[in-house]
Amino acid sequence: MKPKILVTGGAGYIGSHTCIALHQAGYDIIVFDNLSNSSVEAINRVSNLIKTPVTFIKGDIRDRASLQKVFIEHSFFGVIHFAGLKAVGESVEKPLRYYDNNVSGTLNLLDIMRAHDVKNFVFSSSATVYGDPDVLPINENAPRSATNPYGHSKLMVERILEDLTSADEGWSLVTLRYFNPVGAHVSGQIGEDPNGIPNNLMPYISQVAVGKLAQLSVFGNDYATPDGTGVRDFIHVTDLAYGHVAALDYIQQQDHPTGFLPINLGTGKGSSVLELLTAFSEVSGQRIPYQFAPRRAGDIASCYASADKAKALLGWEAELSIKDMCADTWRWQRLNPNGFS
Numbered sequence: 001m002k003p004k005i006l007v008t009g010g011a012g013y014i015g016s017h018t019c020i021a022l023h024q025a026g027y028d029i030i031v032f033d034n035l036s037n038s039s040v041e042a043i044n045r046v047s048n049l050i051k052t053p054v055t056f057i058k059g060d061i062r063d064r065a066s067l068q069k070v071f072i073e074h075s076f077f078g079v080i081h082f083a084g085l086k087a088v089g090e091s092v093e094k095p096l097r098y099y100d101n102n103v104s105g106t107l108n109l110l111d112i113m114r115a116h117d118v119k120n121f122v123f124s125s126s127a128t129v130y131g132d133p134d135v136l137p138i139n140e141n142a143p144r145s146a147t148n149p150y151g152h153s154k155l156m157v158e159r160i161l162e163d164l165t166s167a168d169e170g171w172s173l174v175t176l177r178y179f180n181p182v183g184a185h186v187s188g189q190i191g192e193d194p195n196g197i198p199n200n201l202m203p204y205i206s207q208v209a210v211g212k213l214a215q216l217s218v219f220g221n222d223y224a225t226p227d228g229t230g231v232r233d234f235i236h237v238t239d240l241a242y243g244h245v246a247a248l249d250y251i252q253q254q255d256h257p258t259g260f261l262p263i264n265l266g267t268g269k270g271s272s273v274l275e276l277l278t279a280f281s282e283v284s285g286q287r288i289p290y291q292f293a294p295r296r297a298g299d300i301a302s303c304y305a306s307a308d309k310a311k312a313l314l315g316w317e318a319e320l321s322i323k324d325m326c327a328d329t330w331r332w333q334r335l336n337p338n339g340f341s
């Protein structure tokens with residue numbers, strides 16, 4: 001029988017891509033999502049792409065009764081936990097909403113998992129837990145800190161997972177720290193569909209390219225980086241999705257539970273804002289007007305991963321290039337100028 005995986009937040013950007021990768025790898029998936037930042041259309045399109053209907057349950061991870069019901073009805077090998085809120089600026093304005101969703105929701109889920117003796121867990125953490133790093137590339141032992149409620153919520157959950165494994169060695173708690181996920185499925189059928197004006201760089205660039213936004217503001221050109229603009233480790237969402245499959249495969253192969261296991265998912269290479277802009281312009285053939293603007297509060301100069309641990313433990317490494325990331329984003333944007341709506 002195929003191992004069954006509960007995918008919380010599976011209708012979202014990273015979750016929907018991961019559902020495809022899980023299906024291809026032979027996992028049976030159940031998606032649980034409250035659709036607070038996604039559309040059921042993403043699930044329909046995943047079902048079409050994998051030619052198999054995805055079992056979708058609309059529910060909130062903070063609602064014990066509906067989660068309980070799912071665990072009573074299904075016997076899971078493990079849970080991949082994407083469900084959460086992710087907008088840094090909004091988290092500063094609405095901290096309680098973020099702690100409730102991201103921390104209380106996760107506590108609820110872990111408690112129900114414990115009650116049903118499901119102890120394999122893959123958690124969506126973020127490079128944001130490294131704050132402003134002293135050393136590059138960043139490895140998993142780097143000091144952790146956060147500067148906003150979103151980042152704090154990720155740090156708090158990591159702390160909860162560490163304490164959980166100290167109390168009960170039966171858990172496998174793989175914590176994947178994503179760097180900067182971008183790109184879309186190669187079919188152009190699913191991709192990132194931000195609400196309103198995007199905060200993140202890649203969706204902003206693609207909306208300028210398609211003519212929805214007039215020009216990009218490049219936040220800061222006086223950083224201590226090769227061209228003065230911020231440097232990030234952009235990773236294709238499809239590579240990221242395979243990283244989740246590798247994490248589950250790893251848990252399955254172990255004789256013993258693995259405890260708290262933080263792993264970076266990045267390419268190990270940094271690219272600047274201007275490099276990404278230039279690559280997108282070349283790939284799309286579109287002119288992308290931009291202006292330099294002051295630094296954005298809370299931004300750091302450079303952030304890129306050491307990807308060695310993922311390769312050594314999971315046998316996983318990113319394969320897709322910046323050009324692939326731009327080409328796939330552009331295809332998704334052109335085919336779906338208004339996202340899923």
Ligand code: NAD
Pocket residue numbers: 008009010011012013014015032033034035036037038039059060061062081082083084085086101105124125126127178179180181
């Ligand atoms: P997303 O918003 O597209 O997906 C999250 C999904 O969770 C959405 O479908 C949303 O409806 C659902 N959700 C939110 N709260 C819920 C709740 N209480 N109950 C049930 N479902 C709920 O975001 P994403 O980009 O796919 O991110 C997935 C995870 O990865 C998040 O935890 C995010 O913090 C983390 N992460 C994302 C990035 C990034 O750049 N996208 C970077 C690092 C970490």
Ligand code: UD1
Pocket residue numbers: 086088089126127128180181199200201202204216217218219220229230231232273296297298299
């Ligand atoms: C941001 C979040 C981070 C979160 C990640 C993924 C902040 C401070 N950090 O990371 O916590 O995990 O998104 O959701 O919000 N840029 C521009 N113009 C734009 C947008 C961005 O120049 O319109 C620049 C930024 O200054 C930065 C780079 O592009 O140098 C990447 O920005 P972004 O895509 O927002 O990601 P991060 O800031 O790295």
